[in-house]
Amino acid sequence: MKIQQLSVFLENKPGQMAGVFDILGSNGVNIITMSTADTEQFGILRIITREWEKAKTVLEEGQFVVNLTPVVAIQVPHKPGGLSSILAIFQKQNINIEYMYAFPCAHTTEAVLIARFEDPDAAIKVVRESENFKALTEEDVFKEKKACEIQS
Amino acid sequence: MTAALDQIAPFHPKSSPDYLPVDQLRQLQLQRLQQIVQHSYDNVPLFRKRMDKRSIAPSDIRTLEDIQLLPFTVKTDLRDEYPLGLLAVPMKDVVRLHASSGTTGKPIVVAYNQQDLGTWAEVMTRTFAACGLHAGDVVQNAYGYGLFTGGLGVHYGIESLGATVVPISGGNTTRQVMLMKDFGTTVICCTPSYFLRIIDKANEMGLDLKDFPIRAGVFGAEPWTDSMRRRIEQLTDIKAFDIYGLSEIIGPGVGCHCSAQEGLHIFEDHFYPEIIDPETCEPLPDGTEGELVLSTLSKQAMPMLRYRTRDITAIYTEECSCGRTIRRIRRIGRRSDDMFIIRGVNVFPSQIETALLNVEGTLPHYQIILTKHNDMDQIEVQVEVTSEHFSDTIGALERLRKKLSAAIAEIIGIRVNLRLVEPHTIQRSEGKAKRVIDKRAEAES
Structure with a gap:
């Protein structure tokens, strides 16, 4: 149920981010969603893409440090309180979220939450046991989100 | 039994002086010291002037300890005497000139006559023999060829040993990896930091040096640490040997690791070591840390008396397990000039x-x-x-x-x-x- 996220180390200086997307774009890698985390000196770029293997290879050839991180994709209702209700469940079960980001899907009433857990298996179990939420497989995410891909 | 024998490099006849009984070695050193002081006094105006000023005559050198009477020579002396003020033989007898890169100002020039080149090849042969190299080894020499003493110094040592030299020089790292693989290189000679670059490059090329026939590296020309040595050995499954030298004295070939890899033997039948306090210039006993001072005992074209190396080390007091009687210095982890x-x-x-x-x-x-x-x-x-x-x-x-x-x-x-x-x-x-x-x-x- 876990899906692969690409994590890329970046120095915090102009042009670093552009370098990554240049490489991905020219290699025909489409990005489903992404987020960045930054400090004064460096940042981490997190990317979800169907072509993660190819993306990792081309970025490494471009001399970036890239790691694969297992994250959990959860389908949540795209409406006020949708996110809050899943977070309440995690809180109740004492499950810690390292970081998360989300994207809505056009033409549906659903959104997808991408979350990194200390213990992803425990998180998946909780989601499965819940009524309103669904943990998505890699295939689900890539199939469902075909309509809402961001052009890189 | 064969396994034990495999670990012992075949004895090279040129290594004999490494094992001289200590009293014979001291006798030889004194005899050579007296000759070189006379030669320097007679032919190098700077040395004569400084000795005269202290009222020291070559005949005052009666014991090895008397070397302490002589004035020091420092790097700036070589700059001041640029290019050939310290030459002790007629220019027509000089067969080779080398020069340092000279990071500031004028370069430092060093000269060799035919006999000096013979001495150099001899100490380099003894260096490689001590590191366990022998005829049959394919040695990739990635030290820079040219004015820098590293390239040619190592080159003639490999040839004199009877091993195969691949004179690739420094740079072009992709080709280094390719030839290392294709020629079946068994030994690499370069700076330790450049070897790390080669390891990197091999990895980038999808290759692992552990799969190569390479079994040893002879590294020098810059200070490095024991932990870096262990890291190199771990990454590549080779034995990493440290060598020591400086152009002012001869180039590479002043001292080297042996199979024990514990300290560097100084070829003290040619290069006499002293340790001094860098502040007071007072001589320090073996075992005490201080600055290494070297005197060339046999170099003709450009002898060096009590040259201050700026390298911080100590002379070992224990005998080496390899059996060599020539003394060892602790590996030079730092130089006072990169401080x-x-x-x-x-x-x-x-x-x-x-x-x-x-x-x-x-x-x-x-x-x-x-x-x-x-x-x-x-x-x-x-x-x-x-x-x-x-x-x-x-x-x-x-x-x-x-x-x-x-x-x-x-x-x-x-x-x-x-x-x-x-x-x-x-x-x-x-x-x-x-x-x-x-x-x-x-x-x-």
Whole structure:
């Protein structure tokens, strides 16, 4: 149920981010969603893409440090309180979220939450046991989100 | 039994002086010292002038201890006498000239006559024999060929040993890896930092040096640490040997590791070592740390009397398990000239390297940047992130940064600004590693 996220180390200086997307774009890698985390000196770029293997290879050839991180994709209702209700469940079960980001899907009433857990298996179990939420497989995410891909 | 024999390199006849009984060795040294002092006094105006000034005559050298009567020679003497003021033979007898890169001002020029080149090849043969090399080895010489003494010094030593030399010189790292594979190189000679670059390049090419026939590396020309040696051995499954030399004395071939890899034997039948206190210039007994001073006992074209190397070391008092009677010096982890002073504290790059290596998983690609901000010295240590210790969370990277910076602070006693940088952003050396970038003077001007 876990899906692969690409994590890329970046120095915090102009042009670093552009370098990554240049490489991905020219290699025909489409990005489903992404987020960045930054400090004064460096940042981490997190990317979800169907072509993660190819993306990792081309970025490494471009001399970036890239790691694969297992994250959990959860389908949540795209409406006020949708996110809050899943977070309440995690809180109740004492499950810690390292970081998360989300994207809505056009033409549906659903959104997808991408979350990194200390213990992803425990998180998946909780989601499965819940009524309103669904943990998505890699295939689900890539199939469902075909309509809402961001052009890189 | 065969396994034990395999570990012992075949004895090379040129190595005989390594094993001279100590009293014979001292006798030989005294005899050569007396000759070289006479030769220097007769032919080098600077040496004669300095000895006259102290009222020392060559005949005053009656014992080896009398060497302490002689004045020191320093690097600036070679600059001041540029190009050939220290020559002790007629120019027509000089068969080779070398020069240092001369990081500041004029280069340092050194000269050799035919006999000197013979001595040089001899000490290099003894160096390689001590590192276990023999005929049949394919030795890739990645020291720079040219004015730098490293390339040619090593070259003639390999030939004289009877091994195969591949005179590839420095640089073109892809080709280094290719030839290493295709020629079945068994031994590499280069600076340790360049070898790390070669390891990197091989990895980039999808190759692992552990799969290559290479079994030894003979590394020198820059200070490095024991932890770096172990790291190289671990990454490549080779034996990494340290060699010591400096152009002013002869080039490479002044001293070397042996199979014990514990200290460097000085070929003291040609190069007489002393240790002095760098502040007071007082001689120090064996076993005490201080600056190494060397006198050439046989070099004809440009003899050097009591040359201050600026290298900090100590002479071992114990005999070496390899059986050599020539004395050993502790490996030179630092030179007094790569030392920098930050907020009044003396810091050596090798100390920072040790700290980085102590933190697990950090490859030693680093650089030290010194700047001034509001009249305060600032030190930044840049360390390249590798996928080994990269994490997708800010927290983990911050912890790594703090761990590295704490390890450095613990050793050098001052806090540094530690910056994680992307791989391959620190310039790789094709020769000597530039570890310290000092921008403090820039800021002032």
